[in-house]
Amino acid sequence: MSTKKQPAWLEDAVFYEIYPQSFNDTNADGIGDIPGITEKLDYIRELGCTAIWINPCFDSPFGDAGYDVSDYYKVAPRYGTNEDLRRLFEEAHRRGMHILLDLVPGHTSVEHPWFRESLRAEKNAYTDRYIWTDSIWEEPAGYGSLRGISDRDGSCVVNFFSHQPALNYGFYKPERPWQQSMDSEGALATREEMKNVMRFWLSMGCDGFRVDMAGSLVKNDDNAKGTILLWQDIRRFLDEEFPDAAMVAEWGEPDKSLQGGFHMDFLLHFGPSHYNDLFRCENPYFAGNGDASEFVAKYIESYEKSERKGLICIPSGNHDMDRLARAVHGDKRKIAFAFLLSMPGAPFIYYGDEIGMRYVEGLTSVEGGYSRTGSRSPMQWDKSVNAGFSTAPKTMLYTKQDESADRPDAASQMSDENSLRSEIKRLIAVRKTHRALQSRGEIEFVYVGKSAYPLSYVRTCDNEKILVILNPSDSEAAFPCDLSLGECIYRFGGRISANAGMVTIPANSACYVEIK
């Protein structure tokens, strides 16, 4: 497998994901901005996070929260200017931090000038920038399409929402006359333009990209063979021009994305991963009465397929799914983080999850969020007006905030040793000082029962071996274990005991123990 050597800083990186709309508003328009992120870098660093992923911050009509780009080269004015972003890169680097932008290579907004040009009946430089059938009466089988909106005769393939036309990277196996090959002029021009976009931001100081829907670029490509080839070509370009750029795929199949030259992939909350069994189903494992066994089985399958490279990033949540705090309550969240921060791959903490921000129920969709909107509410910084997010009138805020009297906030949690945030800070510090717990340390599961507690695994790197034991259930739990246990390097809740080949852990406890 042709995995690129990864930038050294990725080894022990802990990421913080920022949904820019809702993080910190410095110009009182009710929407977060880039200077607002810069202002909070110390907050993120203090937590222990060393890297940031920012959701798309480019010009857009915001029909899908910015995943509908209308200018890849320009920061959306509501977030500030390209200069503001350059300053953010500089300020992050000054603190030893790194920033990934969100690259959305698969589709644009219908307002993108490329798309406007491609609508025209006369052939022009953008005619083949998107995927069009050659007659309005032919719909592209297997794909959604935009139809009847142009003088051009044809239907245009869409990728996600029907206002997101798919860029043309070609078909692995063209089957219809309008399906261009991967090496057709139009498909190659799109690819080269996307390299230019990457070049532009990397030259400005960005440290890499989280890539949206990275596995979906080439069409009619069942085993992603074409898409892998495409990313390998981009890998060559990066190796030559930006060898330190970090690439993290939203793909969910590390055996494929790593072949394509990505450094890491995400565990997805859709598809076969069983990730939701842990945090987001009727009885999530970390809520204390669930089953982690199918998750572990899938995890091992994907781990083995990617040659045991620990590069599957597990997020605490993201802008596409329910907040962790919706189904996992109280101190059980601390145990969920003891899991997230001891798994291979770089952990990603979604803004606000470090203080247990809640999913805001009952919101009307904002910017194509639909049910995702409740996880995108403005950050709660302190107990001042609008929880310190913005000085705009409440009605102007991006979405309603959690209005409960006991809503969590960052300032209160920073001054409380027993808060979720303080626990996460301790966990990150432990991860930082133990290579076995970091991205590349190997993992071996020790105890995973069907609907059983605890969950236990060993992380290994060189001579260091650490046993992790997690019991988010309300009962004491035991499992057979004849490992020779050493010092406990992290503990939440009660103490474990080892006796006659059994290890017992009290209810609602987590612990990391060195193995001798």
Ligand code: NOJ
């Ligand atoms: C995945 C992104 O995370 C999501 O927010 C977006 O709506 C789709 N891709 C489409 O770009």
